[in-house]
Amino acid sequence: MFCHKCGTQNEEIARFCRACGRQLKNDSFVNNPYKKVVLVNCGRNKLNVIKEIRMLTGAGLAEAKNLSEHTPSTLTENITEAEAMQIKNTFEAIGATIEIR
Ligand SMILES: [Zn+2]
DSSP states (O other): OBOTTTOOBOOTTOSBOTTTOOBOOOHHHHHOOOEEEEEEEOOSOHHHHHHHHHHHHOOOHHHHHHHHHSSSEEEEEEEOHHHHHHHHHHHHHTTOEEEEO
16 A cells, blocks of 8 residues: 555555555544645746646646746546556656545
């Protein structure tokens, strides 16, 4: 199962994250399996973030720029936690801050 803290995929039976040691719980997953990805902050490299938003959402430049400037903004929703974590990792790799709700 996914670690909520660091996003590492652990074995389904794992009780603690093998990367960060956090106790794994799937309560929130059971209660609400559909997540949304919220951009909280673009970080230093806003142009890269805008580029990623466009790749992720298919948005035009103006729309992607708008999302990057009016944070917190929802990038995508009604996706699985696994998909949300992948997106979070992609954006955090370029310095953005992402929240999964
Ligand atoms: Zn972890």
